[in-house]
Each structure stands twice: as structure tokens, then as C-alpha cells.
Amino acid sequence: MIRLDNISKQNGHQILFIDASMGLQKGEKVGLVGPNGAGKSTLFRMITDQEQPDDGQVAIDTGMKIGYFSQDVGEMSGQSAVAAVMDGVGPVSALATEMAQLEAAMADPDQADAFDAIIERYGEVQARFEELDGYSVEARAREVLAGLSFSQERMDGDVGLLSGGWKMRVALARILLMRPDGMLLDEPSNHLDLESLIWLEAFLKNYDGALLMTSHDRAFMNRIINKVVEIDGGSLITYSGDLDFYDQQRALTEAQRQAQYERQQAMLAKEIKFIERFKARASHAAQVQSRVKKLDKIERVEAPRRRQTVQFDFRSPPRSGDDVLNLRDVHKRYGSQSIYAGLDFKVRRKERWAVLGANGAGKSTLLKLVAGDTTPDEGSVTIGASVRMGYFAQHSMDLLDGEETIFESLEGSFPQAGQGALRTLAGCFGFSGDDVEKPCRVLSGGEKARLVMAKMLFDPPNLLVLDEPTNHLDMATKEMLVAALADFEGTMLFVSHDRHFLGALSNRVLELTPDGIHQYGGGYSEYVARTGQEAPGLHPGG
Template sequence: MIRLDSISKQNGQRLVFIEASAALQRGEKIGLVGPNGAGKTTLFRMITGQEEPDEGQILVDRGVSIGLFSQDVGEMAGRSAVAEVMDGAGAVSEVAAELATLETAMADPDQADRLDAIIERFGDVQARFEELGGYALDGRAREVLDGLGFSQEMMEGDVGKLSGGWKMRVALARILLMRPDVMLLDEPSNHLDLESLIWLEQFLAGYDGALLMTSHDREFMNRVINKVIEIDGGSLTEFSGDYGFYEQQRALNEKQQQAQFDRQKAMLAKEISFIERFKARASHAAQVQSRVKKLEKIDRVEPPKRRQTVVFEFPQAPRSGDTVAALRGVHKRYGSRVIYDGLDLLVRRRERCCVLGVNGAGKSTLLKLVTGTTEPDEGSVTLGGSVKLGYFAQHAMDMLDGDRSVFETLDRAFPQANQGALRTLAGAFGFSGDEIDKPCRVLSGGEKARLVMALMLYDPPNFLVLDEPTNHLDIATKEMLIAALAQYEGTMLFVSHDRHFLAALSNRVLELTPDGIHQYGGGYTEYVARTGHEAPGLHAG
């Protein structure tokens, strides 16, 4: 359906693609992977014609419709979420608009002399609307929005009043409703909660077009894709299978290439040593000459390109008392909405509690109560002895000073630390080379999240409260964070929609339900086994 034929592309001084080729066939669900800045977004833009390759061509079969979801959703206002979603449904939305215009015209006395022609046209347009499934469209739009977590009020309300994250969901719903022949999804999992994420997995499993997507959620990738295209160093490499298979295959390829490189290196050393030894002897001149020629003809094996994986070991947190946080008889409401009605909860040392609950169940509120960001209406929240608290929330990213560079931010926070240690810290969180001198105001959401995390973990608190810490992190940074937190000896209370993160780090689950907190020991994996579902809003079967 889509072929990339020897494409080359340069952005400024950087070569993004060098004679790269790949293809996307009907029914293929492909995960596009590669380090940050490798050119994933550029590739999407070239397929949709927003950018041209410098050389080579991108061939799209005739009549193939393409839908692109990107993080840049543009302006939305003045319409309901349902209308906004239906507007993107291709031809049917144009027909719907003409129907509405004709309905207005039929009721307009000034156009009475044209009434017969208008009615005739209305009949034709209505038939076309029905043929395109127009009347079922409203229901389908609502079904998609419901799957992505919208309440009825949100569907009917002005889309302009929604937050950025919810507007993203509207933009995603638009592409899903359109069901184009090819879907290009750039980070569709970013702003979704666990229920919506699992709904989206099921939706994409039933979608019969071709899919090309990027995602920082490995579990989501594993369940959706059946092929991986890796962008690295300007070329595109295809792997059949899911993300887990790609990782194994990549490691195996690296190992084989290293072995080949080592073998060739040993062989070359032997030949060179022979040449050096005998080049001055006339009796060996012919042999030396033939070996020099042989060496000139050999294709050199390159050593494997190693992904930079930085491991950062966090200093040990000081020990706290056995009771870390205690909530007694806590009541909390927002307006007429009761969030907690007499909540009791005890968090003990070294517990890693993940908080699950449907949208609006009060997950973030619980974290705000524990951290003192929000006061209870009644009841008490107390932290135990020697507790040193660290709180990561999305708003922490807005607190960074835009004029300071990444390095200045770290240096100001830890004036006693030596520069080498701060550079290692920055490198572990993905700031290498010149990136350490970037001012905070130009950082992306992901970069800001990584910087805030680095600030919090360099001198670690013994009680970490994390609200969606992995939202903007790429897979490599997430892996580094999971490995580091697995060694962490303090206590954790966290909300996350990343199942890999939940399973790797939790040892207790707090599920918020209308009739209080249900608790499960053994962490997220145990919770799934016991309940038969992966999130509170989904039920087995």
C-alpha cells in the first residue's frame, strides 16, 4: 500500500535517512522504533506529504486513505466533542454538512421558489448519507469516545473547554472513527489511562487496515503490532514479530556482528603481522604482495552500533520509621462530588503501593492528600517519623525556571555535588553532550519530566509519591528508571498506566471503588490474576 523507495532526507546538518527503503502492506501492524530524534516524526510527515524526501520516492497506492494522529492537535473550539469527531470522518462529514445546509434552506421563505430543486437535492444527499452509514455514525462516534473515557457530559460539552490531554483523545477518536486504509499513530498511548489504553488495544486488534505507530509503552506495542521497523543511523530495518521479539533479535544480531568483527580483527592482525615480518625479505616478496592485495579487497566488518544505555545507581535513601503515612477518617469532596467518605489507610515502610481506580475515583486526590498538597475536609493525614517525602506530579514540570539550562538547574539544586556526578546524572536521564546546556523553556514534555525525575532521585527521599511518572518517558529511560527503583529501599505510592512499570515495581495494590479501598498483596501481577482483569473499569470476559 505504501512503499518507501531509497529515500534520503537531511534536516539542517543532520542526515535523517540515507537511501532507506521499507514497505507497509495491508493488514500489517508495525511499530516504528528508534532513539529520540532518529526521524520517526519526519517519516510520518513524508508519508502524509507534509514534507518531501530529498531523494528517492514515497509511493502510495491509488485511492488509499491515510489518517494521521500526532501530538500536535491544533485548535479545537465551538463544537461538541461528538461533532468534532464526526467532522473527521471523511466523505460522510461533508455529506452531513450539506444535509444541514439543505434543511436550513427548506425552512427559508426566501428560497421558496427553489423549494422543488432543494427537496430533490435533499433526497439525493440523504440517500448518499444513508449509504455511507451516516445515521450510524453518531452512535459510532459516541462508542469511540466512551471507549476513550468520555462521559456523556464531556461528549456534549464544548471541546474548547477540555484540557490538552482530552483534546488529544478527541483527535485520536477522529482517526479511529474515520477507519482509514492506513493509520499513522504517533504516541497514541501517551495521554490515556489504563482502561482507555486496553480499549484501544482491542479496537486496533479488530482494525483491518494497515497501521504504523510509535509508542513508549512496550506492553501496548506487544499486544498490537506484528512487525517492527527500526530507524537507526539513517536506515530502516524490518523485524517480523512483536516488540519483545525485536529486542531479542536485535541483541542476537549485535552478538553475531561482534563475533564476526572479532574474528575478522584477529585474521587481519595475523595477516598484517606476516606482512610486517617478511616485507624486507626478497624471498617472501611474492607472498607479501599477494597478502597486501588480499587485504585491500576485504570488506571490513563494522562493530555493532551500541545503544547508549546509561545505568544510574541512586544513593541509598535514609531509613524511615515503620509507619510512613496514616489516613484516618478522611472525607474529601469537590462541590457535590464525594471523593472520600471516611477513608482509613496505612502505608508501611518498604511497601510499593500502586493506586488503581476508574477515572474520577480519586487517584490523584489520594496522592495530593498524602503529600499535603490538598487538605482533607475532615479526618487526619499524618506522615511517620523520619519520613522524607518526594512528590512527582505533572505540575512539577511547570515549576522549572525557563531561563536556566539543564546543567544550571541541577547545579543549583545540588551545589555540593561535583560536576562529573551531575553530568552522569544528566546522562542517565537522557541529556548527553550539548543537551545539558539547553534552557528549560525549550525542553519537550518528556525532557522536562526526565529533569524533574533527576532532581528528585539524586538525593532520594525515603517516601516517593509518583503521579504518572512515565507519561513522557521513552522506553529506554523507563527501563533505566525501573531498574533503579527496583533497587530503591524506600517506600512508594504511585499511579501509572504503564503495565510494565506497575508489574515490575508494585508489591501492594490499592483499588479505589465506590465502597472503599480494596487491597491486594503481591502487587499488580497478583491483582490481575485474582480479579481476571487488568484495570478496575474492565471486567473479565
């Protein structure tokens, strides 16, 4: 269906692809992997004809319909979310809008003179609408939006008033409703809560077209894909299987290449030693010459490129008292909406609470109450003795000074720390070499999140309150963060939609549901095993 044959592509001085090839067939679900900046988005743009390869060709079956979801959603306003989604299917949305206008005109006494003409036009429009199966398209559009956690009110509201994250969901819903022959999804899991992620996972599993996707969410990608294409040093390497299989194969290939490289290096050293030793002796001239020729002809094995993974070692936080947090009879309302009515919740030292709940259940509100960002209407929030809190929220990233460089920002927070220690810290969080000289204003969401996290963890607090800490983080940084937090000796209270993060780090679960608040001893994996669901409000297995 889609083939890339020997493509080469250069962006400025950076070579992205050299004679790279891959194919994508109907029914294949492919995960595209590679470090940031390797060319994943460029690959998508070449398939959709937004960019051309410098060499080679991109071949797509005639008549094949491709839906492409990217992080750049463009301008949306002046229509409802449901109409914006239906727009992806073609003229159905325009016909629905005209029908609504004609219905209003029929009821308008000022237009009584034109009543016959209006009725006639309405009949034409309605017939065309039915021909295109318009009524079922709208129902399907609403079903997709509901799956992505839209309320009826939000579906019918002006799409222009939505936040960036909700507009992303509208753009994603548009592609899903199209049901194209091929889908290219660039980070569809960003900005989704756990319930939406699980719904999308089921939708994509049942999709029978060709799928090529990137995602920083390992669990999400692993459950959908049956093939991995890796961008590695300008090549496209295909592995059949999921990410776990890819990791094993890659490690195996790397070990074989390393052994091959070492064997060749030993052989070369032996030959060079012989040449050096006997090159001055006339009696050995013929042997020396033949060995020199042999060395010239040998194709050198390259040493495998080591993936740079830097581990972050936590300093031990100061010990807190055994009672870390106590919320007593907490009430909290926003306008007419009651979020908490008499919440009692205690956190003891070394507990790691994952907070689960559907959109609007009050997860972020709980973290804000604990952090002192908001106050309860009634009741008390008590922080225990010797507790030092570190709070990571989505707005933390807005507090960075745009004019400072990454290094200046770190230095301002830790004036006593040496340059070497701060460079090491920056390296652990993905800022190597000259990256530390970038001003904060040019950083992406992911880079800002990494910088804020680095500042919070360098001199670690003994209570970490984290609201979606893995949003915007790539897989490698997430792995580093999970490994670092696994050894953290303090207490944690966090919200996350990343199931790998939830499973690896929680030892308690607080579940917020419309019918009450439930506490579970044991972490997220035990919660899933006990409830038969991966998120509150989902039916077992659904």
C-alpha cells in the same frame, strides 16, 4: 499497499535515511522503533506527502485512504467533541449541524413565513444524511469517544474548552472512526489512562487495515504488532514478530556481528604483524606485496554500534520509621462531588502501592492529600517519623526555571555535588554531552519530566509519591527508571497507566471503585490474576 524504495533524507546536517526500504501490507501491524530523533515522525510525514524524500520514492496504492494521528492536533473549537470526530468522515457532521439549525428554525415563530422552504430543505438534508448512514456514524463516534473515557457531557461540550490531552483523544477518535485502509499512529498511547489504553488495544487488534505505529508503552505495542521496523543508522530493518522477538533477534545479530568483527580484527592484526616484520627483507618481498594487496581488497566488518544505556545507581535513602503514612476517616469533596467519604489507609515501610481507578476516581487527589498539596475536609493525614518525601506530579515540570540550563538547574539543587557527578546524573537521564547546556524553556515534555525525576532521585527521599511518572518518557528511559526503582530501598505510592511499570514495581494495590475501596496484598500482576481484569471497571477479559 505502502512501499518506501531506497529513500534518502537529510535534515540540515543530520542524515536520517540512506537508501532505506520497507513495505506495509493490508493486515500487517508494524511497530516503528528507533532512538529519539532517528526520524520516526519524518517517515510518517513522507508517507502522508507532507515531506518529500531527497532520493528514492514513496509508493502508495491508488485510492488507498490513510489516517494519520500525530501529537500536533492543531486548533479545535466552536463545535462539540462528537461533531469534531464526525468531521473526519466527511460531510456527515456539516449535515447534522444544518439539520439541528433547520429544526430550530421550524420551531421559531419568527420564521413561520419561510416554513415550507425550511421543511423542503430539511427533507433534502435529512435524505442526504441518511444516505451517508449519518445516524449510525454518530452512534459509532459516541462509542469510540466512550472507549477513550469521554462522558456524555464531555462529548457534547465545546471541544475548544478541553485540555490538550483531551483534544489529542478527539483527534485520535477521528482517525479511528474513519476506519481508513491504512493508519499511521504516532504515539497514540500518550495522554491515555489505563482503561482507554486497554480499549484502544482491543480496537486496533480487530482493525483489519495496515497499521504503522510508534509508542513508548511496551506492553501496549507488544500486544498489537506482528512486525517491527527499526530505524538504525539510516537504514530500515524489518523483523517479523513482536518487540520481545525483536529484542532477541537484535541481541543475536549484534553478538554475531561482534564475533565476526573480532575474528577479522585478529586476522588483520596477524597479517599486519607479518607485513611489518618482513617488509624490509628482499627475500619476502613477493609475500609481503601479496598480503598488502589482500588487505586492500578485504571488506572491513564494522563494530556493532552499542546502544548507549546508562544505569542509574541509587544512593540508599535514610531509613524511615515502620509507619510511613496513615490516613484516618478522610473526607474530600469537590463541589457537589464526593471523592472520599471515610477513607482509612495505612502505608508501612518498604510497601509499594499502585493506585488504580477510573478517571475521576480520586487517584491524583489521594497523592495530593499525602503530599500536602490539598487538605482533607475531615479526618487526618499523618506522615510517620523520619519520612522524607519526594513528590512527582504533572505540574512539577512547570516549576523549572526556563532561563536556567539543565546543568544550572541540577547545580542549583545540589551545590555540594561535583561537576562529574552531575554530568553522570544528567547522562543517566538521557542528557549527554552538550545537551546539558540547553535552557529549560526549550525542553520537550519528556525532557522536563526526566530532569525533574533526576533532581528528585539524586539525593533520594525514603517515600516516593509519583503521579504518572512515565508520561512522556521513552522506552529506554522507562527501562532505566524501572531498573533503578526496583533496587530502591524506600516506600512508594504511585499512579501509572504503564502496565510494565505497574507489574515490575508494585507489591500492593489500592483499587478505587464506585462501590468502595479495595486493598490487595501482592502487586499488579497478582491483582490481574485475582480479578481477571487489568483495570477497575473493565469486565474480565474485556
